[in-house]
Amino acid sequence: MNGKNDRETGTNTDLILFVTGDSPRSLRARANLATAVEDIADNRLTVRHIDLLQDTSGVAEYGMFATPALIHVRASGEPTVLYGDLSNGPELERFLANLQSPETA
Amino acid sequence: MGKALTDSDAWALLDGRPPIDAAASGGFDLDGVLAMAEHRLEGLGGGWLILDGIDQLLSLEPDPRAALDQVRHLNDWCQARRITLLLTGKQTRSDGSQPLDLEGVEFMLSTVLVLATELVGRRLNRRFRVAKYRGSAHITDELPLVMDDAGLHLPYSAASEAARTAASQERIGMGILRLDRILGGGIYRGSTVLVSGAPGTAKTTLGVSFALAAADRGERVLYLTFDELDDRIVRNAASIGLRLQPAIDSGLLKIESRQAWNSLVEEHFITIHRWIDAFQPDCLVIDPVSALLKAASADSAYMTTERILDETRARGITTLLTSLIDTDKPQTETTLSHASTLADSWISLEYRIHGGERNRALSIVKSRGSAHSNQVRELLLSGSGVDLADVYEYGPKVLMGTARIEEEHEVAERHRRQYVERAQRQRDLERNIQQARLRMEEAQSEAERLTEVLERERQGNAETKHNAAEHRQDIQRRRAADGPTTGKDRGTE
Known part of the structure; x- marks a missing residue:
């Protein structure tokens, strides 16, 4: 992973991961998320990365004071957020599983 | 206050509230908001970073020590950039009914201000306390905090700021000639007079008389009434010949009405303080000060009265307080307001019932610095004004x-x-x-x-006697002439 924002993953972005450069928590979050997504093997799931050190607009736009933070914006426009370096595997799996249910998608 | 903030370019508001269903998976930090703050505060050479309700976010941190580390990191980051950091967060209750997400945070910050609320008489009382102010002298007491349309106020901390006025030797009248005489020429300017009595004993009348006398001298008078509306005070005073309207029209007299029960004691204090600041009175009447007891407060209304008097004394304002007496202890003349110890002069009004009549009696309980009369007088109210009359002692009774x-x-x-x-x-x-x-x-x-x-x-x-002598001599001469003589030419008798 590099420090650039990943905006090249297409228009069907489901998830946004807010990080702050190469801080240890950010690095861990990227790695943990990549592993989890790979395990799910759902090609409909796309991830966009926003580095707040490079682009602070995400703080105002999404109210992201804490990082790392994984966001999914529901169809209704309501966000659901999982803070942290995503090191708690069961919590991350629960979050990703909820994305696939019709109620929360 | 809100519009001023909205119109200002010197601040930015960001909504960083976590969604209701937000969760955490591992540790996180606040570097995102710091990046934003650095961007916005860049070039200002300082500024404020305010994180309101930071506990909401940090409560998601699974490790409490990591949450505290975030606060420390925030603090260090701001100090390095000369940015003032203001964090707000909830504190647990002593019974543990609320979680404490920032326990121990007070040890790492230089200043800790504690806000609390308490319901007293079904009214919300806000309290303020400086728990920590590193390197600075500060008041450690818990103080009342009042929030109103004009902002936040710490009423009792502001009261001590006024410079103290020197004690005056000048005496001023109370509008009743005989009362002034028995007070030794009136009360001292800048002193405090307490008029106590049961309801209907003419406390307000003495207050009105005092106010009118001051206005007649060209002084400014603020009359604060808790029991009656201002127009009723004016009407009732006119019925005994005390015409207040000209003084009101001239701007020398201002009557303000307040409902005691409708505000906290601290709010009354702030309002009185504001009125004094705005009107700059020479004389003040609070009628009755005992009404403050009806107002809810976590603090004693007595202390509020004392603080008001501290303020008026410091400013040299001659103050007249009226107060109801404690009817449970009529023999002690105790006032409900407990203002008797604070006042320089204390005029007691009471009823005397005799011969099927109820009459008003006036006496001076105390008048500091004055040789005053200790006699009870009858207080007379009539269409021509207020006066005092001597009373007649009839055995143990006073007529x-x-x-x-x-x-x-x-x-x-x-x-x-x-x-x-x-x-x-x-x-x-x-x-x-x-x-x-x-x-x-x-x-x-x-x-x-x-x-x-x-x-x-x-x-x-x-x-x-002379004639007799002459007669005898005459007889002798005649006898001598008729008889023989023994001498040369006279004979013997």
Whole structure:
């Protein structure tokens, strides 16, 4: 992973991961998320990365004071957020599983 | 306040509230908001970073120590950039009914301000305390905090800022000549007078009289009434000849009404403080100050009264307080407001019932720095104003009202009779003296006459004696001429 924002993953972005450069928590979050997504093997799931050190607009736009933070914006426009370096595997799996249910998608 | 913030370019508001269903998976930090803050505060050379309700976010941190580390990181980050950091967060209750997400945070910050709320008399009381202010002297007491349309106030901390006015030697009148006389010439300017009594004893009347006298001297008077509306005060005063309207129209008298029960004691204090600041009165009337007891407060209303008086004394404002007495202890004359110890002068009003009448009595309980009368007077209210009358002691009772008037008439009649009798006795004496003098003159004349008679008698006796002697000599001569002589030319008898 590099420090650039990943905006090249297409228009069907489901998830946004807010990080702050190469801080240890950010690095861990990227790695943990990549592993989890790979395990799910759902090609409909796309991830966009926003580095707040490079682009602070995400703080105002999404109210992201804490990082790392994984966001999914529901169809209704309501966000659901999982803070942290995503090191708690069961919590991350629960979050990703909820994305696939019709109620929360 | 809100519009001023909205219109200002010097601040930015960001909504960083976590969604309701937000969760955490591992540790996180606040570097995102710091990046934003650095971007916005860049070039300002300082500024404020305010994170309101930071506990909401940090409560998601699974490790409490990591949450504290975030606060420390925030603090260090701001200090390095000369940015003032203000964090707000909830504190747990002593019973543990609320979670404490920032336990221990006070040890790492230089200043900790504790806000609390308490329901008193079903009214919300806000409290403020400086729990920590590293390197600075500060008040450690918990203080009331009031929030109103004008912002946040710490009423009692502001009260001590006024410079103290020196004690005055000038005496001023209270609008009742005889009352001023028995006070030794009036009350001292800048002093505090307490007028206590049961309902209806004319406390307000004395307050109005005091206010009117001050306005007549050209002084500014602020009259604060808790029991009555201002127009009723004006109307009722006019019924006893005290016309307030001209003083109001001239701008010298301002009457403000407040409902005691409708605000916290601290809110009353702030309002009074504001009115004093705005009107700059020479004299103040609070009628009655005991009404503050009806207002809810976690603090004592007595302390509020004391703080008000501290303020008026410091500013040199002559203050008259009226207060209800504690009817449960009428014999002690204790006031509900407990203001008697604070006042320089204390005028007690009471009812005296005698002969089927209820009359008002006035006495001076104390007047610091004055040789005042200790006599009870009757307070008279009439269409021509307020006055005092002497009372008559009748055995153990004090006569007032009709009994006093009857006694006055009896005394006057007694005095009249005594005068008439004395005048008659005087005239009798003068007549007797005149008669005596006449008798003396007659006696003198008689004495003179008798003296003359005596003199004549004496002269008559002398003449008789002389004549007798001459007669004897004549006889002897004649005898000698008729008989033989034994001598040369006379014979022996």
